[in-house]
Amino acid sequence: MKPAPFDYHRPDSVAEAAQMLTEFGDDGKLLGGGQSLVPMLAMRLAFFDNLIDISRLQEMKGIEVRDDEVRIGGGTTHAAVGADERVRSAVPLLTRATPLIGHFQIRSRGTIGGSIAHADPAAEYPAVALALDATMETVSTSGGRAIAAGEFFAGVWETAMEPDEILVGVRFPIWSGRCGFGVEEFARRHGDFAIAGAVAAIELDDDDRVRRSGIGLLGLSATPRRASAAEAAIAGRPIGDITAEEIGDLAMSGLDDIPADLQGSAHYRRRVGAAMVAQAWRSAVKEAFDA
Template sequence: MKPAPFDYHRPDSVAAAAQLLTELGDDAKLLGGGQSLVPMLSMRLAFFDHLIDISRLEEMKGIEATGDTLRIGGGTTHATVGSDEQVRAGVPLLTRATPLIGHFQIRSRGTIGGSIAHADPAAEYGAVALALDATIETVSTSGGREIAAKDFFAGVWETAMEPDEILVGVRFPIWSGRCGFAVEEFARRHGDFAIAGAVAAVELDDDDKVRRSGIGLLGLSATPRRASAAEEAIVGRPVGDITAEEIGELAMSGLDDIPADLQGSADYRRRVGAAMAAQAWRAAVKEAFDA
């Protein structure tokens, strides 16, 4: 199928794009990598009179580490994120999550800003942003705004962004010390959205106790979720006293809106989610010990 007719706009700056978005209102949609939007337009699941192409705006791209923070421009492609050495050193969860996103053609065009703004509950970057307490930067004609990842995801394909805002960057804290990171997910086929998955980050102190942890879940709710109950239960405890099975069970507590579809029942997803959280925790702890 082909999309319904639309007018194409290609502004030369973020400011110009924001102005167009304000002027055109609900009839306009931003086009970044287009890996989610274009299929929806082609299947006529979405209709817009105007598309504002921001894919070539260089000010939307780039990766910069400053102190204990790594900032990634919203227009930076998945492929760039996955291959960047600053990302690998500062936010390993992004490096490990990237190969799980679709296929290489999608990663070559899709952007981190587009992925997070699209807010698919089964997408990897959203779970990483939650687990690491990332900050999302947006811009509109009214100025800039910062939104904590924990406040960003509102529902399936819904976020805290206003209709006239553009996601221009994401800031991730850089963890240091005895840290370990892992991403685990289960999908029917490589490249499919995961039925369920988990990302895990852990920092150990000199006594092998959990200093801090971050566990994000994907495919298990209407939004990416953070396994807060699991995190709170393990901080300060000797890591040797914590079993992976305990993490899996705790990670599933409080999930009362697990979806059921042709891929599996809610109970099936819960069991898969528990197994993925357990595997991710086990791998992250091993890496922390080896650090």
């Protein structure tokens, strides 16, 4: 199929794009990498009278390392994120999650802002953003604001962004100290969306107790989710007293909206999800001990 007819616009700045978005209202839609939007338009699952192409706005791109965080422009491609040595050093979870996103063609066009704003519950970057307490930067004609990852994802493909806002950047805290990170997901074929998956981050204190942790879940809810109950249950505990299997079971507790589809039942996804959390946790703990 072909998309329904639309008018194409290419603004010269974020400010101009925001003005267009305000002017067109519900009839306008931003086009970044287009890896989610274009297929939906082609299958006529969505249609808009006006597409606003922000893919070439240089002010939307780039990676900046600050004292305690890394800021990545919303228009920065997955490939650029995955290849950046500064990201590899400061935010290892992003680097390790990137190769799991689709295929290299998708990573060459898709953007970090597009992935997070699309809010697919099976996508990797939203899970990383949640686990690491990232902050989303948005801009509209009314000004800018910062939205914490824990408040950003609101529903199926829904976020806390207003219709006239543009996601211009994402800030990831830099974890320091005895830290470890792990990413695991299960998909039927490489490049498919994960049936279930998890990202894990852990920091240990000098007595080998859990100082802080972050666990993000993929494909296990109607929205990107964080296993907050599991994190709270292990806070301050000696790492030697915590088994990976316990973490997997704790992460699945409280999940009452696990999807069921042709890929698997809710029960199956729960079992796979627990296994993925356990594997990611083992990797993170091993790295933290080696740090």
